Amino acid sequence: MGTTDTRVRRRSAGAWFADTGWRHVVAIVVSIFALFPLLYVVSASLNPKGTLTGSNQLFSAIGIDSYVRILTDPQNPYVSWFGNTLLIASVTGAVTVFIGACAAYAFSRMRFAGRRVGLVTIVVVQMFPQLLAVVAIFLLMSTLGDWFPAIGLNTHTGLILVYLGGALGVNTYLMYGFFNTIPKELDEAARIDGAGHARIFFTIILRLVAPILAVVGLLSFIGTVNEYVIASVILIEPEQQTLVVGLTKLVANPRYADWSAFSAGAVMAAIPVMILFLFLQRYIVGGLTAGATKG
Amino acid sequence: MTETVEPTAPQTTRQRRAARIAEAASVPIGWILLKILLLAVVDAVAVYAVFVLFTHAEWLILAVVVAVTVLVNYIYFSRKRVPAKYLTPGIIFLVVFQVFTLLYTGYIGFTNYGTGHNGSKEQAVSSLLASAQERVEDSPTFPVTVVEQFGTYGLLVTDPDSGDALLGTADQPLQQVQAEFDGGKAVAVDGWTTLPLATVFTLSEELENLSVPFSDDPNDGSLRAPDGQSGYLYVSTLEYDADADAITDTQTGTVYADIGTGAFTADDGTELLPGWQVTVGFDNFVRAVTDSSIRGPLISVTIWTFVFAIISVASTFFLGLLLALVFNNTRMRFRNGYRIIMILPYAFPAFLSALVWAGMMNESFGFINQVIFGGADIPWLTDPTLAKVSILIVNLWLGFPYMFLVCMGALQGIPEDVNEAAVMDGANPWQIFRRIKLPLLLVTVAPLLISSFAFNFNNFNLIYMLTGGGPRFSDVSIPVGHTDILISMVYKVAFTGQTRDYGLASAFTILIFLVVATISIVSFRKTKALEELN
């Protein structure tokens, strides 16, 4: 890194701009676009009595009352919501990555009847408008719950299982495309050495596709954290609910909406996503960095 | 393991790979044990499930569970069926939770499910009869004690006028008995067990059916005790004849018969609601394609739906790709910080963001007009054209982080040596991108673009949250507006006012799905050609 820095300093401003300077210009413009609406949310979270969009005077009052309120109100078990969300999203994300990677491996490396049709089917199935999904899922889970209460309504396990129904889908396709970019000579060489399909998958392929596993894991995690419709129907008791379901109740009735506490909750809810991204980023761009520095 | 291998790692790629493969060849037995262990767990769960289903006498489901378990065991113990080993878990989840929802929606398209046809016939009958109970005019409140004798429930009633105790059951009209009194209320009678209130509370169904005739004359009404403590005299205005399968209005004499349309209907066509769910064949589809109210706006809404979906996909993809490329440079500082900022819009609940955007775009008070444009009156959400632009801007904001993440990952699949080779050949960065990187990238992400198109084609939530479809068309009779897309328009048709016609909505949904699926499958064919490049 040290060498990189000195190289930058030595170059002229024009060269700097041509190489990385313009990138900063793009980054700053898009950052403003990305952050601006969120300033309203942060501002509302810091203004204990304010409205969300009633005023353009951002940050007119600063206080952490709303954060204290949302964290300590026994009626809104924010900490439970937070824990539930982390648990459900982590398990869903991890299992989704695993199931999806298995399927992508089969589609990418094996040739079997119905392969092409299967690939298209799993994506097209998920394009079906989810108009009655809630009714269907409720029926299904309440019936399942009659027989097996541990995976019925009001259970995290049940909700995770429903989410895993979406484990095969467009993400599988994303992985499939990435798997295809890994040269097949690798597998063939391993197979000649006597390695079975499972060993090739677990010890060779999975390592090489780490970036896409990290991306899919992150997408699945964020998707699960922000999912409202199914979670609100399956999770009934406040202590069992996820962040979005719990927080939405604070503002569902516009007459009594507590936007300040809601915003505070949403700001804190974004933190795990950022941490996970920071953590996974190494895997997503890691290969490239390693290649570049070595080269 | 790796630590000992890596320092001495050979220099060429081929050799490095060979070394890794050799290393991989040294861990066989653990996987087999793990496989057996996992299968044992699956089988144990299956055995438990079979047991539970057996106790519930759910034979069909039981058979399915057994069949699936046998199949799973076969797949994993067989030496063939290799693809199935990798696909089975996902497919099981997909079938149970996604295909089920799809089939259910499809099934509803062939029923009359909706407002007034919400449950079963049994429920409809009991609900109709319950609502038809009219309290006998000027009748008093009777203090009531619930009693039981050999499994028969009775009401021990105190006549508020005379103070006498009366006892009756569903079959036996009230007659005077000798009873013990407590504070003027009859509380016990010989031969009958007085039930404590806590027990009465658990006898909801029994008490609901316990209607004690006041006398032999039905016009005197029957006594019911809805809360188990106070009785009231009711006469029913409706009578259900199970044999004739018809309901008679006792006041007018009108007979409402089950004519197969899911509601008791009189000869003149009047329906008693609630009715119940029945299958109606292709009626909903016929109504969906012949519905005249959507004719007017159909063309402009369809055009806008395609424009919206295509521009949304294109704008989010190109911004996401641009950012992924911009940050794909190791000499750039603060890359990690920028990347975090880029995914932030994705980390907040979409409805919150949509509300903020709507607030910012308010014509007289919003930040954009007041602060950025210094008090201008730009009708961001109320002018037909600008509202469309606004929706596209907000959808870009909501969607580019997804594309950014996807492109970031997909870029890693493009080997760096391709780039180097092209630079050697004297290609400029734009040519490298256009001729080499983009086609390679599209191999991976083209299916996602198709899927994103399908998602936006049906992106009901965004439209609903931001404009609700408005501004409205001024020349049509349904509440559809300039920013409505097909799916939000058909919902408005199927869910007018308080009426929810799920059957019609499902039929519309299926038709729209057929359109989207056709477009997608055709596009997938095209991407197949792309794939062969690889």
Next chain:
Amino acid sequence: MKVNKRGIAAAGAIAIVSTLSLAGCSTGTSGNDSADSGDAGTSKLVVWVDAERVDALKDAAASYEDKTGVTVQLVGKSVDDMKDDFIQQVPTGKGPDVVMGAHDWLGELSTNGVVAPLELGDSADDYLPVALQAATYDGTVYMLPYAVENIAVLRNADLVPTAPTSFDDMISKGTFVVEQGAEGNPYHLYPFQTAFGAPVFGTDDSGSYDSTDLQLGSEGGFAFADWLAAQGTAGTLNTDIDGEIAKQQFLDGKAAFWLTGPWNVGAATDAGINVEIDPVPSPTGETASPFAGVKGFFVSAESKNKVAANDFLVNYLGTEEVQLALFKAGNVLPALTAAADTAASDKIVAGFQAVGADAVPMPAIPAMGAVWQYWGVAEAAIINGADPKTTWQKLVDDVAAAIK
């Protein structure tokens, strides 16, 4: 590379452990399900309530449990989903026993057969007339009324010390705000509409709304439309002012009058504003009657605990003591007359109650759904300069067509 490998091993481990624990859960805990479902002689009522009311009902639920042994489980639901979820879940037999809702749901609930009649017995006369009328649908009582809400004018008494005598008087004394929005807000404009003698529906002999008698298109309706257009031109009514902006304007002292409901009084007093409650100033001299909304409780038609549910509602929530306790916790006017009179010792409550005396229940008939769909947008269009006559006529035609 090393990092990558460990990471994947970890991911694999998580996947395996979670699979195992999922499987473990399903075998481990479900052994005692048969013990749970059996009737052990106690009942449990599942009650859905608006999330923001859970606090108010918590104590009442606990003391009912102490009194009778019946467990009351309060489930705070988002008010947006509650009605549709209730209608969808009741037929499956899985829905709640009792649901809190607004009286204008009644037409829909009853048409769907998901709500059971409720016998108020002799206590029916103890409720405010408007509450009892709202709880009745098609001659049958279905709801235990709990609170009555209507809008009134909140006046910043530091800016304007005396109540205005008419709408024009109010406008001359200070800035007036009322919640609108791009799609209008007919609920908040209804008092002015009634002042022009144009209710939505006429009523039949029994006082119930008659969907065949659409009064929207009467002469008064068009007079009201002209008035709306005039106010829009004058800037008194502005569709850019939504609930948030109206609130902020009043809280910041920029607006002296705010037409809103009791739910916003707390925010105003918290902001240190000296609030007085005034009747809605009439633009015509006739009384301006707002809609009354009655909150209450419904029993599910498929409840397995109807006896306990009836007892909880009629014999417990309907008592003066509990209604007063709910009032103290929730600060909305009780529906029980005796409790309402006690609560009216508070001048704010008294202010709303006085306005509420002129209020009319919001129609619960299903036809009202069609009205809502067109009403606000038409009003918004007129405020924004559309021709009042043709726009109002289109509203009347669209509603008539939709009801038919």
